[in-house]
Amino acid sequence: MRVGHARFDDRIFDETSRGSANSTIRTGPMTLLLRAQKMIRFASKQIIFHEDDPADAVFLFASGTVGQYRFLPNGRRLVAGFLFPGDFAGLSFGERYSLTAQSIAPTSAYSLPRAELNLLCSHSTALQTDLVCLLKQELVSEREAHLPMLHQAAHARVARLLLMLARREGIDGGNGEAVQLTMTRGDIADYLGISVETVCRSFTKLKEEGLIASSSPDRIWIKNMARLSSLGEGQD
Amino acid sequence: MRVGHARFDDRIFDETSRGSANSTIRTGPMTLLLRAQKMIRFASKQIIFHEDDPADAVFLFASGTVGQYRFLPNGRRLVAGFLFPGDFAGLSFGERYSLTAQSIAPTSAYSLPRAELNLLCSHSTALQTDLVCLLKQELVSEREAHLPMLHQAAHARVARLLLMLARREGIDGGNGEAVQLTMTRGDIADYLGISVETVCRSFTKLKEEGLIASSSPDRIWIKNMARLSSLGEGQD
DNA sequence: CGTCGGTTTGAGAGCCTTCAATTCTCGTGG
DNA sequence: CCACGAGAATTGAAGGCTCTCAAACCGACG
Numbered sequence: 001m002r003v004g005h006a007r008f009d010d011r012i013f014d015e016t017s018r019g020s021a022n023s024t025i026r027t028g029p030m031t032l033l034l035r036a037q038k039m040i041r042f043a044s045k046q047i048i049f050h051e052d053d054p055a056d057a058v059f060l061f062a063s064g065t066v067g068q069y070r071f072l073p074n075g076r077r078l079v080a081g082f083l084f085p086g087d088f089a090g091l092s093f094g095e096r097y098s099l100t101a102q103s104i105a106p107t108s109a110y111s112l113p114r115a116e117l118n119l120l121c122s123h124s125t126a127l128q129t130d131l132v133c134l135l136k137q138e139l140v141s142e143r144e145a146h147l148p149m150l151h152q153a154a155h156a157r158v159a160r161l162l163l164m165l166a167r168r169e170g171i172d173g174g175n176g177e178a179v180q181l182t183m184t185r186g187d188i189a190d191y192l193g194i195s196v197e198t199v200c201r202s203f204t205k206l207k208e209e210g211l212i213a214s215s216s217p218d219r220i221w222i223k224n225m226a227r228l229s230s231l232g233e234g235q236d
Numbered sequence: 237m238r239v240g241h242a243r244f245d246d247r248i249f250d251e252t253s254r255g256s257a258n259s260t261i262r263t264g265p266m267t268l269l270l271r272a273q274k275m276i277r278f279a280s281k282q283i284i285f286h287e288d289d290p291a292d293a294v295f296l297f298a299s300g301t302v303g304q305y306r307f308l309p310n311g312r313r314l315v316a317g318f319l320f321p322g323d324f325a326g327l328s329f330g331e332r333y334s335l336t337a338q339s340i341a342p343t344s345a346y347s348l349p350r351a352e353l354n355l356l357c358s359h360s361t362a363l364q365t366d367l368v369c370l371l372k373q374e375l376v377s378e379r380e381a382h383l384p385m386l387h388q389a390a391h392a393r394v395a396r397l398l399l400m401l402a403r404r405e406g407i408d409g410g411n412g413e414a415v416q417l418t419m420t421r422g423d424i425a426d427y428l429g430i431s432v433e434t435v436c437r438s439f440t441k442l443k444e445e446g447l448i449a450s451s452s453p454d455r456i457w458i459k460n461m462a463r464l465s466s467l468g469e470g471q472d
Numbered sequence: 473c474g475t476c477g478g479t480t481t482g483a484g485a486g487c488c489t490t491c492a493a494t495t496c497t498c499g500t501g502g
Numbered sequence: 503c504c505a506c507g508a509g510a511a512t513t514g515a516a517g518g519c520t521c522t523c524a525a526a527c528c529g530a531c532g
Contacts, residue, residue, distance in 0.1 A: 074471055078387055092376065093372075098376060122361065125361070128364050128365075131368055132371065135372065136328050140329075140330070146383065147316055150428070185480090186478080193386030194521090195520070198521075200479065201520090204480075216529095230309070234309050234310050234312065235309035431489055432512095434488060453510080453511060
C-alpha cells in the first residue's frame with residue numbers, strides 16, 4: 001500500500017498494523033535498546049557512514065532503504081546488500097567501517113554510539129547473547145544471498161533478488177500486491193554483479209515468459225511464483 | 237559428483253597424539269579452550285559434519301584442509317570456502333548445520349560439544365567476547381572473499397584464490413616457496429563459480445603471462461606478485 | 473518546452489560453458 | 503621393473519551468454 005513519497009511514520013514498528021507482512025520484526029534486547037534511541041532522518045542519496053571512517057555507531061533502520069557498497073580499484077561499485085526497516089548496520093565492523101552506507105530512499109534510523117553499546121554489552125549477558133545471535137543471522141543470510149549468485153546466470157540472479165524482496169514484503173505469490181523496487185537498475189546491477197543492460201533484458205525476458213508483470217519500472221507483480229522460485233533457487 | 241551420506245560414525249577417533257603441528261598465531265580464549273579438547277583425525281574425503289544434521293559441535297582445525305559446501309537443486313555444488321589450520325567451523329550455525337564439511341586432505345581437529353560451549357559462554361564474558369570477535373572476523377572475511385568475485389572475470393577469481401592461499405602461507409612474492417593447492421580443480425571451480433575447464437585455462441594463461449609457474453598441478457610459484465595482486469584485487 | 477537522469481533496446485565482440493578428446497599422474501598388479 | 507587403469511588435468515571447437523558501445527525512449531522537473 002506504500003505510495004511514492006509516503007511519510008515515514010512509526011507504523012513500521014506497529015506490529016498489529018502490518019499483519020503477516022514483515023517477517024523481520026524482532027523484539028530482542030538489541031532491538032529494544034536501539035528503539036529507545038534518538039531517531040535520525042536521512043533524505044535520499046545521503047551518506048549514513050563512509051568506508052574507512054571510524055566505526056563509532058550502530059544503526060537500526062525504521063523506514064526507507066539503504067545500500068551498502070564499496071569500490072574496486074578499477075572503479076566498479078560493489079553493492080554488498082540492501083538494508084530495510086528492521087535491519088541493523090554497523091554491528092559487524094571492526095575499528096572502521098568497511099563499507100559505505102547510503103540511503104536509496106528517504107530513511108529513518110535509530111542510532112547508538114558504539115562505545116555505549118560495548119559498555120552495555122559488558123554489563124548484560126542477554127544483550128551480548130542477542131548480539132551473537134544477530135551476527136550469526138547476518139552471516140547466514142549473507143551466505144544465502146551471495147553464494148548461490150556466484151553460480152547463477154543473470155536472469156536467475158534477478159529472480160533471486162525479486163524473491164528476496166517479495167519475501168520481505170510478505171508476498172507469497174498470491175496476486176494483488178506488487179514488489180516495490182526502491183533501488184535503481186544501476187543499484188541492482190552492482191548488487192548482482194551484472195551490467196545495467198543485462199538487468200533490463202532479464203526483466204524483459206521474465207515479463208515475456210509471464211513470470212512477472214509491471215506497470216512501471218519500480219513495481220513488479222509476481223505472476224508465477226512457482227517458476228520464479230525454481231529459477232531463483234537454481235532448479236535449472 | 238554428489239558424495240554419499242556419510243555420518244558421524246565414519247569419523248576416525250584418535251586421542252593418542254596431540255600433535256604440535258599447529259602454527260596458528262591466534263591465542264584467544266576460544267582457541268585456548270578448543271586446544272584443550274580431544275583431537276579427532278580424519279582421512280581424506282571424509283564427512284566431518286553434514287548439512288541438516290543437528291549442529292551439536294564446534295571445531296578448530298589443527299592440520300589438513302576442509303571444504304564446506306552444499307548443493308543447488310540443479311545438482312551444482314557450491315563450495316562456500318576452505319578451512320585450514322587455525323580456522324573454526326560450526327560457530328555460526330543455528331540448530332542445524334547449513335553446510336557439509338568434508339576433509340580434502342588428511343585433517344585433524346579439536347572438537348567441543350556445542351552445549352558445553354554455550355554453558356561455558358554463559359559463565360565467561362571473555363569467551364563470549366571472543367566469540368563475537370570470531371563471528372565478526374568470519375563475516376568480514378567472507379564478505380571480502382565472495383563479494384568481489386561476483387564482479388570479476390574467471391582469471392581474476394583464480395588470481396584471488398592464489399593470493400588468499402599465498403597470504404595464508406605467509407608468501408609475499410619473494411621467490412622460493414610455492415603455494416600448495418590441496419584441493420582439486422573441481423573444488424576450485426565449485427568455489428569460484430566457474431567450470432573446471434575455465435579454471436585450467438586460467439592457470440595456463442597466468443603461466444603464459446609469467447605471473448605464476450608450476451612444476452605439478454598442485455604446486456604454484458608466484459613469479460610476479462605485483463601483477464597477480466592487481467589482477468586479483470580488481471585493478472582492471 | 474527542453475533538459476536530465478534513468479530505463480530500454482539493438483548490434484557486434486569477447487568470454488565462458490559444454491561436449492569431446494588427449495595427456496598426465498600415480499597407485500596397483502602382473 | 504614395467505604395463506595398466508582410473509581419476510584428474512589439460513586442450514580444442516562450437517555455441518550461448520554477457521559485456522560494451524550506441525541510440526532511442528520515458529518521466530520528472532524547472
